[in-house]
Amino acid sequence: PLPYATLHGGSANPEPLRRFLQRCNVPKGQDILVMAWMMTVMLPEASRVLMELTGMPRNGKTSLQAVLKCLLDNSAWLLQKKTPRKVSDVHQLAQDDFLISLDQVKALNKDVQSELANIMDGQLIEWPLKRQEYENRLFVRCPVILNSLESVVTEPELAERSVSVELPSLSDANPAFIDQLQASSDMANAYQGLRDLLVYVAHDRE
Numbered sequence: 315p316l317p318y319a320t321l322h323g324g325s326a327n328p329e330p331l332r333r334f335l336q337r338c339n340v341p342k343g344q345d346i347l348v349m350a351w352m353m354t355v356m357l358p359e360a361s362r363v364l365m366e367l368t369g370m371p372r373n374g375k376t377s378l379q380a381v382l383k384c385l386l387d388n389s390a391w392l393l394q395k396k397t398p399r400k401v402s403d404v405h406q407l408a409q410d411d412f413l414i415s416l417d418q419v420k421a422l423n424k425d426v427q428s429e430l431a432n433i434m435d436g437q438l439i440e441w442p443l444k445r446q447e448y449e450n451r452l453f454v455r456c457p458v459i460l461n462s463l464e465s466v467v468t469e470p471e472l473a474e475r476s477v478s479v480e481l482p483s484l485s486d487a488n489p490a491f492i493d494q495l496q497a498s499s500d501m502a503n504a505y506q507g508l509r510d511l512l513v514y515v516a517h518d519r520e
Contacts, residue, residue, distance in 0.1 A: 331507030334500055338381060339374040344479045348382075349511065351477060355386050355413060355457045356512050362434035364472060367461040369481040375461035376417055378481065381495060382459060385505055387413035397422070404429040405439045408454040416460035427469040430458055434475055 328349060335345040354360040365382075367375040376393065383392040389411050397419050398404050404426055407414045414433070422430075436455035460466070467476050495501050 328507055328511050330503040331511065334504035334507070335378075337495075337500065338378045339481050339484060340378065340479065341482060347477060348479060352382070352386060352508060353512065353515050356508075357516060362455060362457040362475070364430065364434065364458040364460070364467065364476040366465055366467060366476060366478040367459070367481060368464055368478060370483050371463070373481045373484050375481055379415060379417065379459055379461050381501070383413055383415045384501070385508060387411060387415075391415075393417035398426050399423065401425055401429045404433060405454075408433050408439060408456050409441065409452065412456060414456050414458045416458070419460045419462045419466050422466050422468075424469055427467065427472045431469070431472045431475060434458065 331349060332345050335348055336342060340348055348365075351363055351365050354363045367379055369375060380392040383389070391411070392415060394407060394414070394416050395418065396403075397416060398407060404414075414430075433454055433456050436453065438451045438453050441450040441452035465478055467473050
């Protein structure tokens, strides 16, 4: 994870992003971990990491995951409700999105966990087209985020590539939370903070 002092150095200003994450129920201290994971998603050469969001029901896990997906890899489907059961399911997810986003996961079988680790490392997968005269393959290298009541990562090869953040309970969940964020300036400010931080970190790695 990025050290706190580094985040406040140079011209980077992570405070709007930190406040945004804390508003999304990320505990203080864990916001640095989430921001570090966001950098691994955005930097092309960085190792891909799986992020698990855990905790009791209605604690904002799904909302946080949706806004992270929106900031990092906005697409038509911010959350995949159907948990992959087969290797081919994982390949389809990797074809559809850069950031694989799994919602309300109860369990992941061994084959799926192994293939998620492979996809994070980078892998050629079959890319079916209507015309089959030629063999078509697509190289994919995807980060992963999921939420669950408790950790579902059990295979060592995936566990060593994973980080976990447990969100505290909320007394009153707000179903309109995401819409309210998008209607306010908070999302735009968070994106600006993310962009500034990315530029600073990328420059620092040179």
